[in-house]
Amino acid sequence: MINSQWERIAGRLRDEVGDAAWRSWLRPVVVHSLKDGAVRLALPTRFMRDWVATHYGERLRVLWGAEDPSIRAVDIVVDAAATSAGKTALAKPTLVASSAPAAIAASPAAPEVEELGAQLDPRLTFKNFVVGKPNEFAYAAARRVAEAAQVSFNPLFLYGGVGLGKTHLMHAIAWHIREHDPSRRVLYLSAEKFMYRFIRALRSQDTMSFKEQFRSVDVLMVDDVQFIAGKDATQEEFFHTFNALVDQGRQIVISADKSPSDLEGMEERLKSRLNSGLVADLHATTYELRLGILESKAEQMGVPVPPKVMEFLAHKIASNVRELEGALNRVVAHSQLVGRAITLETTQEVLHDLLRASDRRITIEEIQKRVAEHFNIKLAEMGSARRSRQVARPRQVAMYLAKQLTSRSLPEIGRKFGGRDHTTVMHAVKKVEELKASDQNFSEDVDLLRRMLQG
Ligand SMILES: Nc1ncnc2c1ncn2[C@@H]1O[C@H](COP(=O)(O)OP(=O)(O)OP(=O)(O)O)[C@@H](O)[C@H]1O
Secondary structure, eight states: OHHHHHHHHHHHHHHHHOHHHIIIIITTOEEEEEETTEEEEEESSHHHHHHHHHHHHHHHHHHHHHHOTTOOEEEEEEOTHHIIIIIOGGGOTTTSGGGSOOOBOOTTSOHHHHHHSOOBOTTOSSTTOOOOGGGHHHHHHHHHHHHOSSOOSSSEEEEESTTSSHHHHHHHHHHHHHHHOTTSOEEEEEHHHHHHHHHHHHHTTOHHHHHHHHHTOSEEEEEOGGGGTTOHHHHHHHHHHHHHHHHTTOEEEEEESSOGGGOTTSOHHHHHHHTTSEEEEEOOOOHHHHHHHHHHHHHHHTOOOOHHHHHHHHHHOOSOHHHHHHHHHHHHHHHHHHTOOOOHHHHHHHTHHHHHHHHHHOOHHHHHHHHHHHHTOOGGGGTSOOOOHHHHHHHHHHHHHHHHHSOOOHHHHHHHTTSOOHHHHHHHHHHHHHHHHHOHHHHHHHHHHHHHHHO
16 A cells, blocks of 8 residues: 555655656665654665655655655655665666667658668757757747747758757657657768768668658658768769659758858769758867756766866867766766765766866867968967958957867966956957858858867
């Protein structure tokens, strides 16, 4: 009976606290016993016990009292064996999200289309995508494609550096369409998979059905198209598939790590096709966006992460969102495994390898050198007082990149540029952002530099 009471209470709590918090904190609860008007519940670690007692202790008591008025108290104890009962959240991949994406078959699509494509990750939705300045344009374009009843721009071409959210936006488009218009057949796959399917069809001399399958979809989404650069036969096939779908008014969404014009090893006619719709760039993240993403991920996990820790991570892990997410997962997993609260000290301890690598990764001196070479000016101009456009612009670009790629503060960056004030650095960052938004060539130039520096 006590277990059926718990089932009802757990159901209520799940509605009250939401799925994420329930999975993290309440699903691991094991009901131990009922004795002398007190229910005993167990959790596998001290940290979890304290958390549940503080946040849900009173609510548990009230709900249990409502089930059985003779119950006056709820004791929450630590019992490591609760873990081995397989009931703990620690083992659940949902908690340590990036290590094991819980891909599911997303399936109102026709079975043959489903088989042809890749599975969609249920976490990669618009709702879970944090929007900030660097990705707002790409996000808006993706939403438009997902929501439009008619094809608006064809193709939508999303590009940006590693781990900045291209795949996330593509999955989000696919989820949105499947949810709101299940009759449309959406096919999402990587360019690599496209190639292997094509090779298989060639081998089995079955290219006709390959063509038919691909040309029967309403929305074709191909991720990481740079993969087929230099692969002539696949490009040729892709080109024809592309044309056939566009001619029939079907939507195409493509992602790549570079803009169409920068895709080396790609045929000119394909490049120009890829350029013919809307090209949207995901820029390197800013501190504010990284912080927003951390807050959102922590909330999804239902784990309390002190603001100081999130600020620290947002400062230190500036490379890309995947690494940022990985760092947060490590910190959370560590805290739950050892049963200790997350603090700045434990974070530094757990991530010492990553932090050392990120500190070592790119220096302001390296940035200055690369940018000076790129714009063909003397390295000394980075710190000089000269203000002519010819040297001021590269200097601003170097300051912008220093802000983006290192964890140095504005005053620190200013000091490295001939002892300039932090407001000068701030102005430079703003100026470069404005120019990037208004001048595509300039934007591509800066992104190219960033990628070169990131290796
Ligand atoms: N704005 C964002 N909000 C929330 N999560 C994000 C955001 N941007 C990226 N992510 C997360 O970062 C991780 C990496 O993103 P994603 O796989 O989409 O990157 P990508 O640009 O496709 O990288 P790659 O070039 O390696 O294919 C994913 O887990 C994704 O959910």
